[in-house]
Amino acid sequence: MTIPEQIEAYLTSQPQAKRTDLRALHALMLQAIPGGKLWFEDGKNSEGKVVSNPSIGYGTRTTTYADGKTKEYYQAGLSANTSGISVYILGIADKAYLAETYGKTLGKATVTGYCIKFKKLADIDVEVLEAAVKDGVGMTGEN
Template identity: 50%
Template sequence: MDVREQIDRHISGLPPAKSAELRDLHQRILHISPDVRLWFLDGRNDDGKLVTNPDIGYGSETLRYADGGSRAFYKIGLSATASGLSLYVMGLEDKAWLAETYGSRIGKARVTGYCIRFRSIRDLDLRVFDEVVADALGR
């Protein structure tokens, strides 16, 4: 199964309201960057145990670790959580930048060093969401 099929299956398997919102945000991101590299992480560890929420990833970033190692990963991630949805922006060196740049404009959301958490897309200023995505993907 290719990554698009995995993403579609994941989104379709969510409760209807959350599925509709995640699908809407997924389509918004693809509209902003139609040729973006897609990732799907199912949230399972090497033993097949579910250890985190599944993520849809977009773009490509090289993550560097303190021990000198590195690996390819997505630039932004989108995840459905028990309390809503989350957008992750990876590879930010300045952990205050996301909150300082978008926190006061994004709407009713909690903005941390690399994550924007919100209950529903109705709580967001979607123009600002689009700005975050375009900025993170370099478009």
């Protein structure tokens, strides 16, 4: 299955209300990171054991580890979870930045160093979320 097919299967597998929100967020992410690489992580490790929720990724960033090895991964991600939806913005060095910059204006969301979690799309200001994604992606200098 291609990545777009995996993403479609994942979106289709969600309950109707969450599916609608995820589709709207998927469109937002595609707009916020135009031309960015698409990723799909099924949440399973190399042995096939579920270790995380599946996620859709957007854009590309390179992480360099202390030993000098590098790994390519996505810049921003989207995932359904048991209590709602998580949007990940990776690569921001200042772990307080998202919460300090967007936490008060985002709406009913929990904001951590790289994750914005909310129950449903109607609980947040979508324009503020889009600004946070664009801002975070811009900080990495990649796409």
